[in-house]
Amino acid sequence: MRKSRIFNPTLILVCCLFLKCGSVENNKIGGNPIYHAQNFRAIVVPQTKHKIPSTNGQHQIVTYTTSLTKWSFLNFAWEEYIVNHPEIDFIFYYSGADTVALKEWLSLNKFSSPVLFDIDGEFKRDNIKDKKLTSISFVVKKGSIIDFSNPSQPDFEKVLRELLSQD
Structure with a gap:
């Protein structure tokens, strides 16, 4: 009996790996510089208790979102990590449609960090190749992107400790 080469599991696995690597290639890690937006407005609400972070810090977690839905990265449990790692600058960029909705969301969700409203979409344009x-x-370590991570990852605390121990 002759095996069909069309549905070869090994070939399918190789194709999937190739596609996955291709998508990672679009947002490379391992030394690409981070470009911070120059034209932004810091959005704060009464619940904001952290200062506007430095974009020149040696250790950074830089988060970008256009969404305020339940799937937004802003919905992750950031506070514990921000408090426990004051030597890391946690920078949040937003380039959604309007700041009124952002302010309402920040208040409603008691988000304690300032969010940088990227007025011209510079951050996405300069750092994110996959426009979708x-x-x-x-x-980010010393101005270079070294990894992707956030509090939804089970090893996020480990990522933060490794970021600090690489000096």
Whole structure:
């Protein structure tokens, strides 16, 4: 009996890996510089208790989103990590449609960090190659993107400790 080569599981696996690597290639890690938006407005609400982070810090978690839905990266449990790692700058960029909705969302969700409203979409243009992407978090060391991670990842605390121990 002759095997069909069309549905070869090995070939399908190789194709999937190739496609996955191709999508990672679109947002490379491992030394690409991070470009912070120059034209932004810091959005704060009464619940904001953290200062506007430095975009020049040695250790950063830089999060970008265009969404305020339940799938937004802003909905992750950031507070514990921000409090436990004051030596890391947690920077949140938003480039959604309007700041009124953002302010309402920040108040309603008691989000305690300022969010940088990227007025001209600079951050996405300069850092994100996949234009369909609506949320991403970069791990940044000395101005270079070294990884992707966020509090939804079970090893996020480990990622933060490794970021600090690489000095």
